[in-house]
Amino acid sequence: MPDALQFPIIDLSFPDRFSIANLIRQGCVDHGFFYLENHGVDEELISKVFEQSSNFFSLPIEEKMKLVRKNHRGYTALYAEKLDTTLTTEGDSKESFYIGPLADDLNQWPLEEDLPSWRSTMETYHQKLLSAVTKLLSLIALSLKLEEDFFEKVGALIEPLAFIRLLHYPDLNSSSEEIFGASAHSDYGMVTLLVTDGVPGLQICREKSKQPQVWEDVPSMSGAFIVNIGDMMERWTNGLFRSTLHRVLQPRQDRYSVAFFTNPSKDCIVECLESCCTESCPPRFPPIKAIDYLEERLRLTYGL
Ligand SMILES: O=C(O)CCC(=O)C(=O)O
Numbered sequence: 001m002p003d004a005l006q007f008p009i010i011d012l013s014f015p016d017r018f019s020i021a022n023l024i025r026q027g028c029v030d031h032g033f034f035y036l037e038n039h040g041v042d043e044e045l046i047s048k049v050f051e052q053s054s055n056f057f058s059l060p061i062e063e064k065m066k067l068v069r070k071n072h073r074g075y076t077a078l079y080a081e082k083l084d085t086t087l088t089t090e091g092d093s094k095e096s097f098y099i100g101p102l103a104d105d106l107n108q109w110p111l112e113e114d115l116p117s118w119r120s121t122m123e124t125y126h127q128k129l130l131s132a133v134t135k136l137l138s139l140i141a142l143s144l145k146l147e148e149d150f151f152e153k154v155g156a157l158i159e160p161l162a163f164i165r166l167l168h169y170p171d172l173n174s175s176s177e178e179i180f181g182a183s184a185h186s187d188y189g190m191v192t193l194l195v196t197d198g199v200p201g202l203q204i205c206r207e208k209s210k211q212p213q214v215w216e217d218v219p220s221m222s223g224a225f226i227v228n229i230g231d232m233m234e235r236w237t238n239g240l241f242r243s244t245l246h247r248v249l250q251p252r253q254d255r256y257s258v259a260f261f262t263n264p265s266k267d268c269i270v271e272c273l274e275s276c277c278t279e280s281c282p283p284r285f286p287p288i289k290a291i292d293y294l295e296e297r298l299r300l301t302y303g304l
């Protein structure tokens with residue numbers, strides 16, 4: 001049995017930004033994961049989001065299907081999505097709901113009379129998370145020896161493609177080893193901030209090409225977000241920061257989690273940072289426009 005994973009704990013309010021940036025670097029290089037505490041998002045708001053998430057998923061399926069996913073916003077039913085596109089089994093045993101950027105009017109919302117304050121709770125959460133991510137990205141820039149406003153300067157934060165994803169993994173009382181709550185995948189964007197209800201299930205595989213794969217449990221930490229690096233950040237850093245493979249086992253009891261995915265604004269070009277390549281270590285990925293990368297990954301997952 002490998003030892004339990006120990007990710008660095010980043011305190012977003014800690015005044016010594018350079019020591020925090022070093023710790024972030026260590027987390028991103030070693031695991032692609034760290035915990036984030038004192039992030040400025042009230043526990044009360046987080047509890048409300050979980051409560052409202054459970055209210056939505058408890059609706060009859062016909063009601064939920066009225067908000068079925070369009071423009072990558074809305075409801076995805078149980079087994080309708082498979083994150084690991086190499087698997088031949090049926091889809092992942094989870095249901096989910098996406099809420100995208102608030103400004104573009106593409107989001108789908110349950111009726112206020114059915115779920116009072118649902119929309120306002122999610123909108124507040126979206127805004128708070130975006131503000132925490134913006135602070136975090138300035139520290140990530142420092143950790144890469146860049147100017148703190150690097151991600152602003154390259155246009156990543158003009159209208160970031162940021163998505164809340166409410167997740168519900170029902171206890172299905174089945175023990176198939178072939179079906180996952182969320183099958184193995186890496187996230188597509190810059191960083192993901194995840195909060196769970198504490199029910200175990202999340203695992204990471206640090207060496208994706210090593211066989212047999214070794215999967216380690218990621219414990220939740222009360223009051224902290226679990227942060228992981230996504231593929232676009234891996235491309236920016238030429239693989240220095242890892243976008244680590246992860247999955248969720250089918251839980252033995254109902255499990256809820258809320259992910260916040262942040263992708264750069266659509267026209268932002270993601271290209272290898274000068275500080276991350278040399279003659280002997282050239283860029284591994286060509287420059288790419290954020291929206292093109294995101295759309296291709298969504299196409300592969302959802303077959304759009
Ligand atoms: O529910 C979780 O713990 C993780 C979810 C996840 O990895 C995802 O939605 O990308």
Ligand SMILES: [Fe+2]
Pocket residue numbers: 185186187246
């Ligand atoms: Fe993920």
